[in-house]
Amino acid sequence: MINESALLESKTLRDGVLERTDVLDRVKALSLLPDGVHVTTAMVATYFEVTVDALRALVQDHRTELENSGYHVLAGSRLSDFKSLSGIQSRSRSLALFSRRAVLNVAMLLRDSEVARQVRVYLLDMEYLARAQPVDNSVHTDTVSLDDRIDQRITHILGKTVVPMFNALIETSGEHRKELIALRAGVQRIERRLHQHHTRLQRLEGVRDDRPAVGVMAAMDAMNGRTFEHHIAKLLRRDGCTNVVVQGGHGDRGVDIIGLTPNGRRLVVQCKRFAPYLNITSPDMQRFVGAAKVLHGAEVALFVATCPFTSEALNIAAETGITVVHRGLLEQWSAGEPLKILE
Template identity: 85%
Template sequence: MIDQTALLESQTLRSSVLDRTDVLDRVKALSLLPDGMHVTTAMVAAYFEVSRKAIESLVLDHREELVTNGYRVLAGTELTSFKEVSGFQSRSRSLALYPRRAVLNVAMLLRDSEVARQVRVYLLDMEYLARTQPVDNPVHKESECLDDRIDQRITHILGKTVVPMFNALIETSGEHRKELIALRAGVQRIERRLHQHHARLQRLEGVRDDRPAVGVMAAMDAMNGRTFERHIAKLLIRDGCTNVVVQGGHGDRGVDIIGLTADGRRLVVQCKRFAPYLNITSPDIQKFVGSAKVLYSADVALYVATCPFTPEALSIAAEAGITAVHRGVLEEWSAGEPLRILE
């Protein structure tokens, strides 16, 4: 099995597993730009929970390798065209873009990130599983199952055959008793490690209740504003709301969606599809309070955003009776968890 250290130090080994970009979402949902294909330096830093400077320093040291895997910097007319096509808004004169393959490349180079370490562990375990999985035999395919993995067969042989053989040899041997005991201990260590590895693979392959549905936020991050509003409207209808109308756009008076809750309360919603590294601030909430409470006399007011809220914004929302649906709550809501305020 490939060792993490070797993976960090060998570009050849890294290249051999770069197609397994799905492991990124298995460890943690990767938010994408509106084009649905790329992320920025700030988004990479947010995913790996490190500073932007750490990512920029890594790019400086491994730029050639990252460029090979899709990393590029846009400027001038190329950047203007990208903004027009993708809908991405930025005042910067240049923009570094990473496709998923380059993000996985970063995960295999970034040493001081727990998220990157988890990606490498998951990646190597899946690679080991792929290499040791028995080749399908059409004749016996129906009888083959998870218990047929090569590591489990070896574990069985070691425990049921090799160790007892050593026990018998030790009992009858005098001259080489010490060496045989040492060899038996080594075999037993291998047996224990294989058991541990099998348990680890079962945890990785099993359903993780604490891990959000893969791609939930990535899909929303790829939406444009109007599509995002319709998505929120569908969630409201799913949770029993009626008379739901999407009215976002010019002349919406600060409210994107109106409707009634299942028990007849007047509902208004503001939707903001912002990049995950931005924040909803107190002026944003204050503006919505006026629209929701004064213009619409709402009983239930939701401020739904794909990014976090500042502490001050959350405080004002709580005082004014606004329900702040930040990125974490939105992910759970979209994945099937009902929004309590609507019940």
């Protein structure tokens, strides 16, 4: 099987799998602009958890390839038309856009991103499975099951029959002892690889509990502010919070949700459904600190946002005891992982 690093070196390999954009959401939900087709440079950087500068450097090095897979820059009337159709508000004179194919192309070029590496590994795993399957889809399930049983049978024979046979030969042989030991080591390597292959197939074909459900963040990005607040309230109730009240809007005194944690502590929550390329800034955090601690006397204060937080905002949160629920943590929480602060 091809190693994932091969995609970094071979454009031919990359071109051959560019249509497998579904892999992106299998690894991590990719949020799109309101047009449902494109993402911006900042959104791609957020997805891969790298800086915008790192992504721009990658585009500069591989611009032609990325343009062939759907990357393009809008300016002038084309940009104005796109803004009016998509509802994007930007004062920039140009806007770089990536299609899903271009984002997948980035994943196959970006070296210093764990998310990109996971995409490459998963992509090659799925390609391997697809090529190992017979053309006739009507016998797909039976054939894969048969192949799986054959792999297990071969592994069993190697481990229980062939290796013990080599052990016996080695004990009684003098002249060819070194050669037999080398052959036994080779058989044991094959046995281990077959076992690893079987484990990988089970992992890919089974339910992946370690990945958030596909489309979790995309669904939240499509919500309006009020719907998002009720979604967070639902998560709080799911995790055992009581007396949960959504009070966002005029007269909310700086918080959107109040309630009690499962062990009875006073809880307040601020919800911000911002575009993923925006940030929660220091002034945003300072306002919430005042509302949560002074006006509401909160024992547990959550600042929940669909976008990143600036480093200064994170520092203020850490100093004042505010729990930050950033985009990545929100994705995990929405997919079923409870917040530890609520336990």
